[in-house]
Structure formats: C-alpha cells, structure tokens
Amino acid sequence: MAERIALYPGTFDPITNGHVDIISRAAKLVDKLVIGVAVNVGKGPLFSLEERVALVEAEVRPIAERAGIELAVRPFSTLLIAFAREVGAQMIVRGLRVVTDFDYEFQMTGMNYRLDSSIETVFLMASETHQFISSRFVKDVAAFGGDISSFVPKLTAQKTMAKLKGEA
Template identity: 70%
Template sequence: MPERVGVYPGTFDPVTNGHLDVIGRAARLLDRLVIGVAMNAGKGPLFPLPERVELVKAETDPIAARTGAVIEVVPFEGLLIAFARSVGARMIVRGLRAVSDFDYEFQMTGMNRRLDPDIETVFLMASETNQFISSRFVKEIAQLGGDIASFVPKLTLQRTLARVRAPAPG
C-alpha cells in the first residue's frame, strides 16, 4: 500500500489550538503530514516565515510523538497544488470552523481539483471548543491587551505576547 501523504497549508500566524486540533486528527489519518507554512506576505504577518515554521514545528512535535505519524513543517510560496505535488501529497487537508469558511473552501477545492484531479481535498471540522478561534482574532485580541492563553499553545503565547508588546522599530 502506498504511503498516505497529505498537506495541511496555512499561514499559521500564529499557530492556534484550532490548527493543532486539525493537525492531530489529520495525523491519525495519514502516514506523513506535511504542514505547508505559506509565505503570504500580503496578509502582513506578525511573525516572519522562519519563526512561523519554527513555532509550528515546536508545537507539533508532541503530536507526532503521540500519534506516531511523521509530521514535517515546510515553508512554501506559490501554488498549493504545485507544493502538494512537490512533496508527493495526494491529499490536501483543510480545517473548517464555521459555515462562513465553507464558501471560500468550496471554491478553492474546485479550482484545485481542476488543476490536479488526482489530489483530493479533505475537510476536518474543528472541535466545538476551537471552532471560533482564528489567527486574525488572536492577533487582534493580543494587540488590544486581551487574554489569548486559551487560544494558543504555551510557546506561541509567549512569542505572540513578546511580539505585540515590543516597541515599534524606528
């Protein structure tokens, strides 16, 4: 039986408990999960790409140890389908939080299917405790001085608070 390889793409700026929930469940379905950390400079990331890769790796190492799955964290830029092909993935894993995510994901899945009909997209619903968490809200709450401890893992919490509390350069 061929190795089951999947890609879970995102900007992970920052990685949240919702992301880790989906990663943990995807790791149980696959032999190898490649987490693609997208450059996506257009979104104005809080963390530079190398630090996002480092944080995702640190936060997912315990999941790999617990599940026995191989989890790789790789930066990428460009077309998701090209990235999936480059790592030998036959599956793209996407997390859904709410109905509002579905329209965008539905359109993206259709486009990806046209680009490569041999790569399937699989949706995993976030657990009920994580459905409302988004990186965008986590950043906004942190920047406004709110408590984000229940939304992100410990290392990410420390780094996010340090970043938003640091004085602006210049």
C-alpha cells in the same frame, strides 16, 4: 500499500489551538503529514516566515511522537497544488470552522481539482471548542492586551505577546 501523505497548508500567524486540533486529528489518518507554512505577505503577518515555521515545529513535535507518524513543517511560496505535488501529497487537509469557511474552501477545492484531479481535498470540522478561534482574532485580542492563553499553545502565547511588546 502506498504511503498516505497529506498536506495541511496555512499561514499559521500564529498557530492556534484549532490548528493543533486539526493537525492532531489529521495525523491519525495518514502515514506522513506535511504542514505547509505559506508566505502570504498579503495578510501582513505578525511573525516572519522563519518564526512561523519554528513555532509550528515546536508546537506539533509532540503530535508526531504520539501519533507515530512522520510530520514535516515546510515553508512554501508556490501555488498550493504545485507544493502538494512537490511533497508527494495525495490529499490536502483543510479545517472548517464556520459557514463562511465553506464558501471559500468550496471554490478553492474546485480550482485545485481542475489543476490536479489526483489530489483530493479532505475537510475536518473544527471541534466545537475551537470553532470561533482564528489567528486574526488572536492577534487582535493580544494587541489590546487580552489573554490569549486559551486560544493558542503556551509557547505561541508567550512569543505573540513578546512580539507585540517589541521584545522579540
């Protein structure tokens, strides 16, 4: 039987508990999960690409150990479908939180299918406790001194607050 390889792409600026939840659940479905950290300078990231890769690696290491799968975190700056091919993914995992996510993902899935119909897109619904969390909202709350500890993993909360205070 062929190894099941999935790609979970995102900007992860910063990684949230919602992202971690999707990664944990996707890890149960595949033999190898590649987390692709997108450059996406258009979003004006708080963290550099290298910082985001390091944070994601630190936060997901326990998931790989628990699930007993190979989990890799890799940066990418190419077309998503080209990166999926590069890592040998047969599927792209996407998380859905709200209806507006579906509109965007529906269009993206159609485009990706036209580019390579051999790579499926699999959607995982966000757990109800994480449906309202987005990296953008986390950064907004943190920028105004709000408590983000229930939205992001502990290390990410520390690094986000330090970054906003100019300490990192």
